[in-house]
Amino acid sequence: MASAGDIGVTSIINTTPKNLSESNERTRSIERDINQTDDGSTVEVAYENKPEAAIGDKQSRLRQAEKAVGDIQGAVLAAVPVGLLQVGCRAAQECVSVEFDGWSDVVGAAEMMRRMIGLSEAAWVDGVGRVGRYAASAILATVLEKSLRDPELIAKPGGYFRAMVDRAVDGSLHLSKSLYGLAESGMNTRD
Numbered sequence: 001m002a003s004a005g006d007i008g009v010t011s012i013i014n015t016t017p018k019n020l021s022e023s024n025e026r027t028r029s030i031e032r033d034i035n036q037t038d039d040g041s042t043v044e045v046a047y048e049n050k051p052e053a054a055i056g057d058k059q060s061r062l063r064q065a066e067k068a069v070g071d072i073q074g075a076v077l078a079a080v081p082v083g084l085l086q087v088g089c090r091a092a093q094e095c096v097s098v099e100f101d102g103w104s105d106v107v108g109a110a111e112m113m114r115r116m117i118g119l120s121e122a123a124w125v126d127g128v129g130r131v132g133r134y135a136a137s138a139i140l141a142t143v144l145e146k147s148l149r150d151p152e153l154i155a156k157p158g159g160y161f162r163a164m165v166d167r168a169v170d171g172s173l174h175l176s177k178s179l180y181g182l183a184e185s186g187m188n189t190r191d
Contacts, residue, residue: 073135075171084180085106087186088180088181091186123162131169136165
């Protein structure tokens with residue numbers, strides 16, 4: 001089928017405009033788009049999502065949080081050797097049938113101690129996330145000891161635990177003083 005009367009023209013289609021204003025479409029290669037709001041002002045909106053940067057920021061924030069938790073835990077336990085916890089929390093050890101010979105023993109008994117004082121799992125996880133596993137376990141042992149010695153003194157041991165965690169985060173918790181007091185009063189009652 002021949003085309004009678006056609007002119008031999010070679011078509012050349014240029015898909016790239018010479019400048020952006022010649023085109024009604026904006027390319028995403030510029031990574032940003034400018035939108036006009038209802039009040040007439042313009043807003044620049046980023047379309048490119050940089051997952052590498054977001055992951056890096058998230059990891060950086062996690063490292064900072066871990067460092068902060070480590071600092072809090074270090075401050076809480078700076079003057080609390082495990083031997084002091086062992087001497088100060090004898091009733092708690094008897095109650096959970098675990099000797100606090102090392103920090104792993106204290107942490108290992110945490111789940112049972114948590115249940116004994118009626119602390120929710122969510123509150124425990126929050127406490128560990130805020131002050132670290134070892135400091136939270138030491139605080140938990142102290143709360144259990146105090147509630148076993150005088151149940152009327154601490155009406156809500158779970159709330160007492162959360163208050164001690166808050167004080168640890170604020171830097172106003174002196175766990176060693178509590179444990180020295182428990183150790184001393186335990187020595188006096190055994191005489």
